[in-house]
Amino acid sequence: MARRRNRIQPRETRLDAVGAFIGDVASLAAEYARDEPPPPRIRTFSEAEPDDLSVALELLGRFRDLGLVVHGPRGCAAVPVHGPARLAVTDLDQQDTVLGSGEALAETVRRLDATARPAAIAVLGTPVVAINNDDIQATVGDLCEELGKPVVWVQTNALTSRIAATGADAAALALVHLANPEDAAGDLGLLNLLVPAASPEVDDLVSGIEAQGWKVNLLSETGTVADLARAATAAASLVLDPDTLEPLAAALEDRRGVPQLPVALPVGHAATAALYQTLADIAGTTPVIPLTPARTGAEALAGRRIAIALAPGWALALAQLVEDLGGEVVLLSVPHIDRRHAGALAGLAARRAAAQIHVGAAQGFEHENLLRRLAPDLVLGDPAAGAHALRLGIPAAAVVPERLIGPGAVERLDDLVRDALAGSTLALRAARGRQSPYSPGWLRRSPDWHVKREVK
Amino acid sequence: MSRALIGPAGGCALHGAILTALAIDGVVPLVHSTPGCALRAGLSLRGPGRATTAPAALPPLPSTNLAERHVVFGGTSRLREQIKNTLAVVPGRLLTVLTGCPTEMIGDDVTAMVKEVTTQGEAVIDIATAGFHGTARHGAESFMTALANWVGKLDPRRRGTEAGLVNLFGIVPRVDPGWLGNLEEIERLLAGVGLKVNPLIGPSGGFESLQALPSAEASLVLSPWGLGPARTLSERFGIPVVQAAGLPVGADAVRQVLDLLSEVLGRPIDEAGQKFLDVEQRLEDFVLNESLESLVGIGRRRFALAGGSLVAGPVARFLGDVLGWSSAAILVTDDPPEQSFGPLSAGLDRVRFLSDAAAIAEAVRASEADVVIGGSAERDLAEQLRLPFVEVFPPSALGTLSEGHAGARGARRLVAAILRTFDPEGIGATITTRPVLERGNETRLATVDGVPAPPRRIGR
Numbered sequence: 001m002a003r004r005r006n007r008i009q010p011r012e013t014r015l016d017a018v019g020a021f022i023g024d025v026a027s028l029a030a031e032y033a034r035d036e037p038p039p040p041r042i043r044t045f046s047e048a049e050p051d052d053l054s055v056a057l058e059l060l061g062r063f064r065d066l067g068l069v070v071h072g073p074r075g076c077a078a079v080p081v082h083g084p085a086r087l088a089v090t091d092l093d094q095q096d097t098v099l100g101s102g103e104a105l106a107e108t109v110r111r112l113d114a115t116a117r118p119a120a121i122a123v124l125g126t127p128v129v130a131i132n133n134d135d136i137q138a139t140v141g142d143l144c145e146e147l148g149k150p151v152v153w154v155q156t157n158a159l160t161s162r163i164a165a166t167g168a169d170a171a172a173l174a175l176v177h178l179a180n181p182e183d184a185a186g187d188l189g190l191l192n193l194l195v196p197a198a199s200p201e202v203d204d205l206v207s208g209i210e211a212q213g214w215k216v217n218l219l220s221e222t223g224t225v226a227d228l229a230r231a232a233t234a235a236a237s238l239v240l241d242p243d244t245l246e247p248l249a250a251a252l253e254d255r256r257g258v259p260q261l262p263v264a265l266p267v268g269h270a271a272t273a274a275l276y277q278t279l280a281d282i283a284g285t286t287p288v289i290p291l292t293p294a295r296t297g298a299e300a301l302a303g304r305r306i307a308i309a310l311a312p313g314w315a316l317a318l319a320q321l322v323e324d325l326g327g328e329v330v331l332l333s334v335p336h337i338d339r340r341h342a343g344a345l346a347g348l349a350a351r352r353a354a355a356q357i358h359v360g361a362a363q364g365f366e367h368e369n370l371l372r373r374l375a376p377d378l379v380l381g382d383p384a385a386g387a388h389a390l391r392l393g394i395p396a397a398a399v400v401p402e403r404l405i406g407p408g409a410v411e412r413l414d415d416l417v418r419d420a421l422a423g424s425t426l427a428l429r430a431a432r433g434r435q436s437p438y439s440p441g442w443l444r445r446s447p448d449w450h451v452k453r454e455v456k
Numbered sequence: 457m458s459r460a461l462i463g464p465a466g467g468c469a470l471h472g473a474i475l476t477a478l479a480i481d482g483v484v485p486l487v488h489s490t491p492g493c494a495l496r497a498g499l500s501l502r503g504p505g506r507a508t509t510a511p512a513a514l515p516p517l518p519s520t521n522l523a524e525r526h527v528v529f530g531g532t533s534r535l536r537e538q539i540k541n542t543l544a545v546v547p548g549r550l551l552t553v554l555t556g557c558p559t560e561m562i563g564d565d566v567t568a569m570v571k572e573v574t575t576q577g578e579a580v581i582d583i584a585t586a587g588f589h590g591t592a593r594h595g596a597e598s599f600m601t602a603l604a605n606w607v608g609k610l611d612p613r614r615r616g617t618e619a620g621l622v623n624l625f626g627i628v629p630r631v632d633p634g635w636l637g638n639l640e641e642i643e644r645l646l647a648g649v650g651l652k653v654n655p656l657i658g659p660s661g662g663f664e665s666l667q668a669l670p671s672a673e674a675s676l677v678l679s680p681w682g683l684g685p686a687r688t689l690s691e692r693f694g695i696p697v698v699q700a701a702g703l704p705v706g707a708d709a710v711r712q713v714l715d716l717l718s719e720v721l722g723r724p725i726d727e728a729g730q731k732f733l734d735v736e737q738r739l740e741d742f743v744l745n746e747s748l749e750s751l752v753g754i755g756r757r758r759f760a761l762a763g764g765s766l767v768a769g770p771v772a773r774f775l776g777d778v779l780g781w782s783s784a785a786i787l788v789t790d791d792p793p794e795q796s797f798g799p800l801s802a803g804l805d806r807v808r809f810l811s812d813a814a815a816i817a818e819a820v821r822a823s824e825a826d827v828v829i830g831g832s833a834e835r836d837l838a839e840q841l842r843l844p845f846v847e848v849f850p851p852s853a854l855g856t857l858s859e860g861h862a863g864a865r866g867a868r869r870l871v872a873a874i875l876r877t878f879d880p881e882g883i884g885a886t887i888t889t890r891p892v893l894e895r896g897n898e899t900r901l902a903t904v905d906g907v908p909a910p911p912r913r914i915g916r
């Protein structure tokens with residue numbers, strides 16, 4: 001139920017997050033090794049960035065019976081979710097921005113409750129109501145009692161943080177209020193598995209975990225509010241989506257006493273076997289370890305210069321894998337970096353100090369400039385980054401984290417790399433006759449030209 | 457006043473302005489707002505789960521991404537810096553500064569910032585496109601109107617007309633399903649009678665097309681969202697406005713629009729043009745002839761249809777006037793201005809203007825329709841109601857790649873979609889009466905003689 005709670009701290013404050021940096025990995029790792037946080041940096045030119053609201057909406061949208069109300073004008077709700085009938089917006093107009101809109105919010109929540117019958121409702125703030133100073137919390141508190149179901153406030157506003165991942169923190173804080181076990185007893189054999197999305201590899205991992213004597217409460221893009229309540233009764237949580245779901249696991253630990261398992265992402269045979277061993281040790285069972293795959297090497301990566309563009313947790317895990325398999329990471333492009341990544345960053349810096357790191361969400365002008373200079377053999381990462389690479393004639397493979405999970409990760413990555421290199425005609429075709437959308441003047445400039453230290 | 461809107465689709469005014477700007481080669485949008493506002497314009501182009509990266513299909517989208525301190529102390533200095541750097545980083549011939557809700561609320565003097573650079577000879581304009589002004593289509597219209605005004609000021613004396621050139625307005629890029637396919641088909645149809653479309657958007661549009669707006673002989677408006685720019689050009693240059701009753705779906709509708717155009721231009725369609733239209737008519741006749749057996753088997757349907765004002769009425773007219781079907785509900789879902797309700801519903805029964813997903817669902821439910829026609833939202837509804845579903849409006853993500861429904865070719869696609877739903881095997885005689893949902897999204901179809909057909913998947 002809604003009750004007074006702490007204000008969300010921006011990632012910049014809570015975890016010394018950085019959203020603008022271009023340089024070598026060693027320099028950024030050194031900034032995190034100092035006592036004080038890295039200096040704040042801004043851009044003097046920028047392309048459209050994501051905000052906390054979109055990230056929170058996307059994360060909350062994974063819970064299929066959760067109603068979503070965006071309190072703002074209609075465009076703030078323009079984030080695709082599964083089952084749009086459970087998404088509503090107060091659709092504020094210009095007059096509302098002057099007169100306030102508390103009653104509009106209450107009306108919208110009531111209407112969504114009546115039409116979609118969700119298990120609970122999350123109300124997300126927007127910059128418009130933040131500027132207006134609308135009191136969402138009070139309205140939400142009243143509605144909880146009126147509707148007899150949880151209505152939670154998601155503290156998004158697109159203003160206080162430049163790091164969109166702060167939206168995952170805001171969503172986590174709201175979700176943990178729904179992770180209310182009521183009177184249910186703790187279940188010592190239950191493990192929460194927080195994954196980015198379903199995949200055959202996730203299914204296999206669930207079976208593998210069950211083989212160690214555990215039951216699994218899977219929190220993925222088909223989760224429900226009941227799964228959240230069950231999560232509060234679990235013995236532990238395992239996070240395979242560190243960039244989005246780690247805050248939820250952390251909130252479950254802080255507020256519900258469900259600890260996170262401090263294990264590496266189960267990427268590849270050794271890491272998966274280590275996870276199973278840990279789980280069997282905790283359960284007091286004999287570990288059931290998968291057989292070593294027939295093919296354990298990944299020759300396709302050997303000697304290749306690789307650029308990676310993914311969310312930071314998975315980007316760093318993939319970088320390590322690429323280096324282990326004989327590839328050379330030349331560029332890591334991530335939307336942000338924070339103190340939780342400092343260890344992995346330092347590890348990469350020790351192996352490949354001169355590798356470049358580009359920190360910036362959706363900043364295509366910098367990304368293109370860097371790719372042109374570094375000319376990697378291959379780009380691995382999200383499909384949008386892959387499309388940009390193809391336009392420059394660089395082969396690319398989409399790497400989806402949920403498919404890299406488990407003992408066969410090395411083989412899957414090897415296959416991806418082989419396929420991308422074998423299908424490089426698409427890159428040649430995409431690059432044919434293409435004119436860059438950026439000016440030659442910009443492309444000649446140093447890629448970090450528009451990243452400046454912020455003068456307070 | 458605000459209203460509770462369930463299942464909001466299509467974004468805000470800012471998003472429509474952005475998507476329109478990005479569809480005109482040489483025009484660069486610069487969004488002056490907080491982070492998220494600009495990026496959300498592109499999110500409807502793909503499915504759930506990718507809210508943090510910019511869709512690669514879109515050109516660069518500069519944005520000031522204002523921080524909290526800018527909202528507190530004003531964001532004009534940040535805007536000044538961003539304008540200067542955008543001119544250096546993103547080449548273009550016209551920079552359009554688009555404001556979001558936050559910057560209009562805090563009252564940044566955007567016009568003053570723009571003036572600073574225009575006095576130095578740069579082509580820059582500012583347009584008030586805050587999301588709270590309305591829908592994406594509304595924003596697209598405001599944007600086009602601002603462009604028409606700008607060209608008007610740039611070149612106040614009309615330097616003569618280009619014979620046969622027709623401005624085309626009312627198709628909203630990446631918002632209207634099949635926008636590019638429809639645009640290309642309209643271009644082809646007008647070319648068939650010796651006219652040339654000045655499309656502004658898409659691969660054949662661009663900055664030259666923008667400059668050519670005052671040279672057109674007429675402006676053809678296909679939806680209420682094209683009236684603003686057409687009227688501006690009419691007021692400034694006397695260019696006549698030809699308002700069609702939506703996208704011309706089917707050969708008859710094409711002929712009506714072209715007759716109207718030729719009347720306004722004062723030039724009858726010549727023999728070659730008539731021949732071209734005859735071929736279009738024969739194509740439609742041929743398609744109908746091929747499908748008659750199936751259409752007889754399907755029988756006269758009572759349809760509920762939901763779609764935007766560009767297509768809802770025209771598709772419904774084709775179904776009624778050509779196939780003889782009856783409308784149980786025609787739901788126009790894009791919030792057109794009230795003044796356009798009359799023209800949009802002309803000749804149609806049971807038209808309602810609803811944009812709320814719950815209200816649309818209720819209207820379809822209450823309509824007693826026996827088939828639902830629309831896009832992906834209506835597909836889910838049809839599944840719930842256990843009614844056959846004809847998908848004619850593809851999701852936005854595929855909107856650029858799909859063909860649209862203009863002309864006889866569009867009618868052919870419409871008939872094909874109907875047959876895919878009711879008679880996928882093309883066997884005519886075993887047409888279904890009413891599918892019965894058995895489990896999940898698998899249907900078992902009862903045939904007219906009661907013999908069950910094999911199960912098949914519906915929907916995705």
Ligand code: SF4
Nearest residue numbers: 073075076493557587
């Ligand atoms: S509605 Fe306003 S605040 Fe929301 S995305 Fe659109 S411009 Fe931004």
